[in-house]
Amino acid sequence: MKLGVFMVLFGDRSFEEALDMAASRGLKAVEIGTGGNPGKAHCNPDLLLENKAAREQFKKAVESRGLMISALSCHGNPLHPQKALAQQDHDDFVKTVQLAELLEVPVVNTFSGCPGDHEDAKYPNWPVAPWPNDYQEVLKWQWENKVIPYWKEWGAYAEKHHVKIGLELHGGFSVHTPGTLLRLREAVGEVIGANLDPSHMWWQGIDPVQAVAILGKAGAIHHFHAKDTTIDPINVNMHGITDMQSYSLMQDRAWQFRTVGYGHDMKTWADIISALRLHGYDYAVSIEHEDGLMSIDEGFTKAVRNLQQVIMEDSAAEMWWV
Template sequence: MKIGVVANVLQDKPLTEALRIFRDLGIEQIEPGCGGYAGKAHIDPAKLLSSPAELENLKHMLQDTGIGISALSCHGNPVHPDKVKAKSYHEDMRNTVLLAEKLGIDTITCFSGCPGDCEQSKNPNWVTCAWPDDYLEILRYQWEEVLIPYWKKFVSFAREHGVNKIALELHPGFCAYNVDTLLRLREAVGPEIGTNFDPSHLLWQGMDPVMAIRALAGTIFHVHAKDVVIDRYNTARNGVLDTKHYSDEAHRSWLFRTVGYGNDAKYWKDIFSELRKVGYDGTVSIEHEDSIINRMEGLQHAVDMVRSCAIFADRSGMWWA
């Protein structure tokens, strides 16, 4: 495993400066935003694709610092019912694939997206229950008429350009948000659909990350290290479907925390050990989204925790047997 980072934690700094800071922290890989919600603070695929000189400059910059790219991030909603928004997200994803091809990268991270409830919708409609039956009809429309057809076309395009790992981050608000929905989309579309495994999004839904890793074995293309803390009292009062703003820290049922501030080392060691058992030895990309702690202090703590819990060396086998 290698220590990586979601690079937009330093989106206010030039890429050259951000790379130096990451290197000094012991980070080996970056996952830069290339559009969508992640923005394009460090890498704008459209600009790089139109300028061979700027593309070469990026390659030299990475080579000089010794930092690689684990995946290109393009987290948007390409099936948004607003056609203008959907087109923008889709174009960002398309350009991300083309840039990945130029850089020799086979993995992008993104969301599955979420359509509306019909062709005339203006906003996404994320269904959270199976009754009344209207919701099942919404799900049928979303999956059969929008989601699966879109991803079949996009996977075909990505495959043509050397991107064969589309790592979907399982997050509520999008159609693929848990084990079963990810596997359903993968079965319908193909083996290029996999997971950007982020345990924080699963834990606050009530899932067990180790169980999820076992169920997703063979589909995990990329991993995020982000922690979450569940407020037992707010959850006991309101459950986990919490729509309070992230800034309302005192009243939310859960909060994202820096690695080690939501769960202890045993939790993270179990996750990294299970990842090793299912064959994942790639990058662990730290995503720092903690409003309680300073971002640089939090990032340092996260690196320290990942370094102390992840598994880096090759197996030595059952040398004692």
């Protein structure tokens, strides 16, 4: 495995400074934003797609520091019912796929998107209960008319460009659990897989080790984010896991994101890393920082130190004792 970082953390630094930061901590991989929510601070597909020399310089900047690009990321909502918003996120995705092929990056990370509840809707609608039955009707319409048709078309496009799609299982989007990921994968094909982030499993009540096993057995993990979550045992009884309060209200929220090791102990993280290897994932472990109690530098540094204790970088040895 290769320990890496999602470079959106360092969006206020130049590309070269961000790469230096990653290399100085002994990392081996970087995940780079190319649009959508991660933004384009370090990579503008429009510029690199039309300029081969710029692409070569871009790759050299990464490789000369002993790094590789694990994924390009353009997390957005290409299924947004407002067509202008959907088009922007769709265009970012298409350009990112094109660029990933040219840069020989095997994975593009994004969200599945979430449609509205009918053709003229204005906002996304995320059904989370089977009753009243209206919600089942909305869910059926979304998957049959929007989610599956979109990803069938653009999954095939990604495959044609030799790129896998890592969908982050994230609340608020149609694909947010192992089950919804596998449903889409069954409909679309193996080009669809997870960008699995344990932090989003914990707050949904899903054990990340079991999520790794479920998805890993299906060969459906394309990328992995390293981020932690803590659940407040008092606040969760007040607000539930679908707490809609701002992330900034840290004393009141039911759960919040934390740096690796500050939500769950390192035995838990060792179990997650072991499960990844056991079930066939030996690629990047990409650190993401969204901890409201720590500075970016401190949170990043502590995540690196903690993960270095448990990540398995060497290939497994032969079982000489067998």
